[in-house]
Amino acid sequence: MIHRRSRAATVLQYAALAGFIVFLSFPLLWMLSTSFKGPRELVALVPSLVPVRPTLDNYGVAFGEQDLVRSTANSLQLSLGSAILTVLIALPAAYGLARHVTVLRRLTMSWILVSQIFPLILIIIPLFLILKTLHLLDSLAGLLIVYLVWSLPFTLWMLQSYVKAIPIDLEEAASIDGAGRARILRAIVLPLLAPGIVVAALFAFISAWNEFFFALVVLQSPELATLPLTLARFIGSEGVVRLGPLAAASFIATLPSLVFFSVIQRHLRSGLLAGGVKG
Amino acid sequence: MTVAVLTRGRESLGQASRSPMLFLLPAVIPVVVFSVLPLAEGIYLGFTGAKAGFEVDLSPNFLDNYVRLLSNDLFWQSFQIGIIWTVTTTFLQYVLGLGLALLLEQRLRFLWLVRTLALVPWATPPVIVAIMWRLVYQPDIGLLNQTLRAAGVPIGELNWLADFSTAFPAVIVVGAWAGMAQTTVALTAGLKGVPIEQHEAAASDGATAWQRFRHITWPHLRPVTDAIVSLNFIWNFNSFGLVYVLTEGGPGGKTMVPALFAYNEGFKYGHFGYAAAMGNVMVIVVLAFLYVYLRRGRRGVE
Numbered sequence: 001m002i003h004r005r006s007r008a009a010t011v012l013q014y015a016a017l018a019g020f021i022v023f024l025s026f027p028l029l030w031m032l033s034t035s036f037k038g039p040r041e042l043v044a045l046v047p048s049l050v051p052v053r054p055t056l057d058n059y060g061v062a063f064g065e066q067d068l069v070r071s072t073a074n075s076l077q078l079s080l081g082s083a084i085l086t087v088l089i090a091l092p093a094a095y096g097l098a099r100h101v102t103v104l105r106r107l108t109m110s111w112i113l114v115s116q117i118f119p120l121i122l123i124i125i126p127l128f129l130i131l132k133t134l135h136l137l138d139s140l141a142g143l144l145i146v147y148l149v150w151s152l153p154f155t156l157w158m159l160q161s162y163v164k165a166i167p168i169d170l171e172e173a174a175s176i177d178g179a180g181r182a183r184i185l186r187a188i189v190l191p192l193l194a195p196g197i198v199v200a201a202l203f204a205f206i207s208a209w210n211e212f213f214f215a216l217v218v219l220q221s222p223e224l225a226t227l228p229l230t231l232a233r234f235i236g237s238e239g240v241v242r243l244g245p246l247a248a249a250s251f252i253a254t255l256p257s258l259v260f261f262s263v264i265q266r267h268l269r270s271g272l273l274a275g276g277v278k279g
Numbered sequence: 280m281t282v283a284v285l286t287r288g289r290e291s292l293g294q295a296s297r298s299p300m301l302f303l304l305p306a307v308i309p310v311v312v313f314s315v316l317p318l319a320e321g322i323y324l325g326f327t328g329a330k331a332g333f334e335v336d337l338s339p340n341f342l343d344n345y346v347r348l349l350s351n352d353l354f355w356q357s358f359q360i361g362i363i364w365t366v367t368t369t370f371l372q373y374v375l376g377l378g379l380a381l382l383l384e385q386r387l388r389f390l391w392l393v394r395t396l397a398l399v400p401w402a403t404p405p406v407i408v409a410i411m412w413r414l415v416y417q418p419d420i421g422l423l424n425q426t427l428r429a430a431g432v433p434i435g436e437l438n439w440l441a442d443f444s445t446a447f448p449a450v451i452v453v454g455a456w457a458g459m460a461q462t463t464v465a466l467t468a469g470l471k472g473v474p475i476e477q478h479e480a481a482a483s484d485g486a487t488a489w490q491r492f493r494h495i496t497w498p499h500l501r502p503v504t505d506a507i508v509s510l511n512f513i514w515n516f517n518s519f520g521l522v523y524v525l526t527e528g529g530p531g532g533k534t535m536v537p538a539l540f541a542y543n544e545g546f547k548y549g550h551f552g553y554a555a556a557m558g559n560v561m562v563i564v565v566l567a568f569l570y571v572y573l574r575r576g577r578r579g580v581e
Binding site: 014043228 | 305
């Protein structure tokens, strides 16, 4: 009843909707389509979004590429390491933050906001110097420290809001029933935090998986390169022949992120994480 | 109420009052050592002549870097490009994001599809965003040129990302695409706070859709608008990943944003102190812009 729309308005709205659908999806679709095209079809005069003779060759070539396989392994190692360590460190801290220390809570939030303002150059040079002193330059361990520290504040913030959502009455009741501290944490708090832990771990994983500039500065040896580094090196350096495999590898590299975002879609819509997860 | 819960929690679980610090230290120490202190050092570096090398000299040279910067035309030229890039991209992200967020409020079909697609730019790693768009902009077999050629436009093999007149706009389009997801999500959340009763009342009084938007939706969106525009502004001004992979600042510096300029100064030429000084100038410019934007906004409301 409220939405009395004229036909013209409806047509316009659908036109805008179609425009958005095309604008949002075509780069990804084009990459996907390129990844299934053979060299002959890539240079066809009339482009087609759906490959006429789809082939998996590009994926085969990408997986046969030693650089790509090795950097995928490096990226996996870093991202898994970062996810596990971040959660292990952030979890107890988030509990402490949510239940006890109010000053630090405000400080954490302020740090998250303030750190956005500073350009990367101001943090990346000192980090470079520190890692050099510690002999951690050009090592995955050094980069892991950077990733860990970079995703900790936000993970901490996210997890503490999950802790706060658990009524403290639950813990009190258990405590009155004679359960010890450790038991309360293990049997009551931890299970209720499971969804939060999953989101936090995924966040840390994706941050490390997608990151580019820290890796560029910290890592020098080609055999340590992460996936984004290798992909960025591939583009531009090679001719048209390589575009198919490049598209295939890029699509595979995007998959973890796409999965992550479909998992947290609902959280995003409720605004819980809006603005926090940076692209 | 929060306070009540907190104090009650502290009383009943009081025996563990020393443990919070123990819980917190493993998280606080690395963040302080590897990001708060380095940032402070980074700001300080801007007042030194530090250069990359075996031994880095950290003695202060006070304002030398800034005096030199004043006459560095290339840097100011990149600043100009950076401001155009930031303002245009932020504006496009907001307009596109608002349009999409408003559409998502309507009763239309296929909204589920758009909702999912709206997250694609956000979900794509920045390097891959750049790779995707390079595939689109490819001079010979890119989607754009192929489509234009098929439509009969004599485009030849225009290299969008290497041509002096098209490179910058082409990069801005990518920037808008990449950042509109966050904006849409934030504005969608903001639209939830717009009271539907006011809309109904205004509609029954015969207000047009535009009037309702102007006098009900827009004022209610103001805080979210300010927040997301400020954040986008900061992110866009500081971001150089897209430009780095798309054009490396070229052609002829046409897309050289200050963040990339400072990065090159630091890691291509090894002038750490000078690069950090550029970073400091960038912070001041961002803060000044935000101050002006947010103050003007407040006056507008009053």
